[in-house]
Each structure stands twice: as C-alpha cells, then as structure tokens.
Amino acid sequence: MSLRQHQATLDVQTRGTGFVDVTAQVDGVVRDSGIDSGLATLFLQHTSAGxxxxxxxxxxxxxxxxxxxxxxxxxxxxxxxxxxxxxxxMPAHIRSTLTGVSLTIPVSDGRLALGTWQAVYVCEHRASPHRRRVVVHLLGE
Known part of the structure; x- marks a missing residue:
C-alpha cells in the first residue's frame, strides 16, 4: 500500500471562554478521508485559543x-x-501557550484512536465568541 494524505479545515464557533468538543467533526474528516491507519495532525490557526x-x-x-x-x-x-x-x-496568549495549538493522534480502523473517556477540544481563551479554524491533516493508508 502507498501512503495517502488528506486535509480539511474545520470552522469552530466558540461561545467565549471554555471548551468546544470537536471530536465528532475530526472523526468525520478521518472517515471521509478513507484512511484506515495513520496519523491525524490537528493545528489551530490562532494565538489566543488552544x-x-x-x-x-x-x-x-x-x-x-x-x-x-x-x-x-x-x-x-x-x-x-x-x-x-x-x-x-494577553491572558489568552499565555493560556494558548499552556494548552498548545497542535495535536497528533493515531488513526486506527478509520477512527481517531482516542481512549474511552478522551475527547478533542478547542479551548477558547477569549471572553467573547470567536470563529476558530482547525486544520486537520491525515497521513496514512
């Protein structure tokens, strides 16, 4: 088999400070990619969220x-x-440094290989609602 790549961008609406579960959206990108085994890299294109x-x-x-x-x-x-x-x-920039802006998650059987109680969250560190972009890049077979 040869390695394939797939990339998509998710728009995530936040409600202000807090966490937005994006696990289902990321899993949807994985499912749509047709990649069964590999790695998913998530990258948030912002400096005041994580x-x-x-x-x-x-x-x-x-x-x-x-x-x-x-x-x-x-x-x-x-x-x-x-x-x-x-x-x-500025507090949002500090919090973004603490939470980070990227994740790498294994893909197994066409799904994110998360643990039973794990979910992927966008962390909004600003007080007001924002639209955040998450780039999902998949590499695998």
Missing part, C-alpha cells in the same frame, strides 16, 4: 480547567504590557 485532549465524561473537569487557567493567567491589565486588545488578550 487544542487539548481531555476527559469527556464529567463536565466538572472542564469547569475546573477553566477556573485554574484563570488563576494561572488572570485578566488583570496591571500584570501585562500587551493590553491594546483588551484585558483578556
């Missing part, structure tokens, strides 16, 4: 993560030099 794999069973996990990211990078303009885009911008 990507993470996290538990999908108990919503308190996501609430606690939001609370603790707020503690790590509070929305206090007295703490930052970069404040021109509002009090949530």
């Amino acid at each position: 990507l993470t794999i996290q538990e999908n069973a108990d919503p308190d996990v996501l609430r606690d993560l939001t609370t603790h990211l707020e503690r790590l990078a509070p929305r206090d303009t007295a703490l930052y030099r970069h404040t021109m885009e509002g009090p949530d911008d």
Whole structure:
C-alpha cells in the first residue's frame, strides 16, 4: 500500500471562554478521508485559543480547567504590557501557550484512536465568541 494524505479545515464557533468538543467533526474528516491507519495532525490557526485532549465524561473537569487557567493567567491589565486588545488578550496568549495549538493522534480502523473517556477540544481563551479554524491533516493508508 502507498501512503495517502488528506486535509480539511474545520470552522469552530466558540461561545467565549471554555471548551468546544470537536471530536465528532475530526472523526468525520478521518472517515471521509478513507484512511484506515495513520496519523491525524490537528493545528489551530490562532494565538489566543488552544487544542487539548481531555476527559469527556464529567463536565466538572472542564469547569475546573477553566477556573485554574484563570488563576494561572488572570485578566488583570496591571500584570501585562500587551493590553491594546483588551484585558483578556494577553491572558489568552499565555493560556494558548499552556494548552498548545497542535495535536497528533493515531488513526486506527478509520477512527481517531482516542481512549474511552478522551475527547478533542478547542479551548477558547477569549471572553467573547470567536470563529476558530482547525486544520486537520491525515497521513496514512
């Protein structure tokens, strides 16, 4: 067999600070690609949001993560030099550095090889809603 590639871009609407589960959308790209075994690379094209794999069973996990990211990078303009885009911008950049903007996930049997309680999330670090873009690139057979 020869290696194949497939690429798609997902538009994700956020509601402001919090997490948006994009697992089904990414799995749809994998399914549509026809790739059975390989790697999925996800890349978020933004500097004030992030990507993470996290538990999908108990919503308190996501609430606690939001609370603790707020503690790590509070929305206090007295703490930052970069404040021109509002009090949530620099904290969002810091949170984006903590969560990261890319993931690599194995593909097995034509699906993301996630664990039982794992889901893929876009992490919105700004207070207001945004439209975020996730590039999904697949390489496999």
